Amino acid sequence: MTSVVSSPSRTVRIGSRKSQLALVQTYWVQEQLQKSFPDIKFEVHTMSTQGDNILDVALAKIGDKGLFTKELELGMINQEIDFAVHSLKDLPTNLPSGLTLACITERENPADALVVHEKYKDKQIDTLPEGTVIGTSSLRRLAQLRHHFPHLQFKDVRGNLNTRLAKLDAGDYDALILAAAGLQRLGMSDRIHQVIPSEVSLHAVGQGALGIECRADDGEIISLLKAIEHPETRDRCLAERAFLRDLEGGCQVPIGVNTELNGDNLTLTGIVISVDGQNKVQDTVAGKASEAEKLGTQLANTLRQQGAKEILDKIFTEIQRGS
Numbered sequence: 494m495t496s497v498v499s500s501p502s503r504t505v506r507i508g509s510r511k512s513q514l515a516l517v518q519t520y521w522v523q524e525q526l527q528k529s530f531p532d533i534k535f536e537v538h539t540m541s542t543q544g545d546n547i548l549d550v551a552l553a554k555i556g557d558k559g560l561f562t563k564e565l566e567l568g569m570i571n572q573e574i575d576f577a578v579h580s581l582k583d584l585p586t587n588l589p590s591g592l593t594l595a596c597i598t599e600r601e602n603p604a605d606a607l608v609v610h611e612k613y614k615d616k617q618i619d620t621l622p623e624g625t626v627i628g629t630s631s632l633r634r635l636a637q638l639r640h641h642f643p644h645l646q647f648k649d650v651r652g653n654l655n656t657r658l659a660k661l662d663a664g665d666y667d668a669l670i671l672a673a674a675g676l677q678r679l680g681m682s683d684r685i686h687q688v689i690p691s692e693v694s695l696h697a698v699g700q701g702a703l704g705i706e707c708r709a710d711d712g713e714i715i716s717l718l719k720a721i722e723h724p725e726t727r728d729r730c731l732a733e734r735a736f737l738r739d740l741e742g743g744c745q746v747p748i749g750v751n752t753e754l755n756g757d758n759l760t761l762t763g764i765v766i767s768v769d770g771q772n773k774v775q776d777t778v779a780g781k782a783s784e785a786e787k788l789g790t791q792l793a794n795t796l797r798q799q800g801a802k803e804i805l806d807k808i809f810t811e812i813q814r815g816s
């Protein structure tokens with residue numbers, strides 16, 4: 494097979510955050526590409542992002558737009574790296590001009606997972622006692638769990654996965670809600686006590702998938718990346734991202750989704766819920782996978798008619814006031 498890269502001597506520079514999860518994901522991408530293109534050299538370049546440095550402020554307050562991606566994006570624009578590997582859910586739905594989401598890889602389980610302190614090893618999310626302290630920094634997780642289990646308490650938790658698990662084991666929290674995918678990728682599936690069912694909590698847009706971003710005019714890189722794209726995950730995530738893009742209020746928001754793909758039929762469910770869990774709008778749309786983004790927009794319109802904008806505007810005002 495002839496290489497799609499016109500200059501065979503080109504070294505491809507992959508950008509990554511330095512966290513353990515980011516590196517595991519990036520090395521996986523490097524390995525897959527190396528298998529497909531044995532004659533090309535792929536190098537990993539790590540960078541710190543704002544999100545890695547600001548660890549003491551609640552995510553909801555600083556907003557998470559590009560917090561984990563901006564430095565990598567600058568690296569691409571400045572030609573220091575050729576593409577960046579992200580957890581897709583950390584990648585904003587609107588990218589800087591000149592950059593594109595060129596590839597979405599196969600998704601791990603996109604659901605959230607309950608991880609418990611040893612003393613609750615016989616409990617499930619619906620049997621945890623009154624006052625159980627759950628660690629999460631996500632308004633989406635908080636709002637949906639409050640809706641179903643108003644007797645639980647919630648406390649902010651930041652830091653990488655190992656830090657969070659150490660805080661749980663030390664007794665700072667009774668349980669954590671974490672992405673199942675992150676635990677799986679780090680070889681810590683044994684810490685998944687329960688996968689949270691979608692009836693209880695819808696997952697974040699893009700959760701469990703990797704998104705690879707590159708310069709929009711770099712045709713060579715774009716065609717290399719096609720080799721590791723997963724079309725089913727891509728269609729699901731494009732629908733999810735179009736939904737979020739259409740609704741977004743400009744900060745980290747309690748918006749959840751679920752998608753299913755049967756043949757060419759894509760089903761997208763979305764929720765917008767108030768932080769206290771009291772007001773929610775939820776609906777489902779279905780259609781052709783080839784029109785994934787249209788479905789996302791359609792669901793956003795449907796939920797707006799049901800009051801999604803009012804819920805989001807109120808949250809945005811509250812966060813700005815600092816409450």
Ligand SMILES: NCc1[nH]cc(CCC(=O)O)c1CC(=O)O
Pocket residue numbers: 580581582583670671672674675699700701702
């Ligand atoms: N914002 C943090 C973040 N970004 C991606 C993951 C996990 C892996 C994934 O969802 O792909 C996590 C941790 C978590 O939510 O528990």
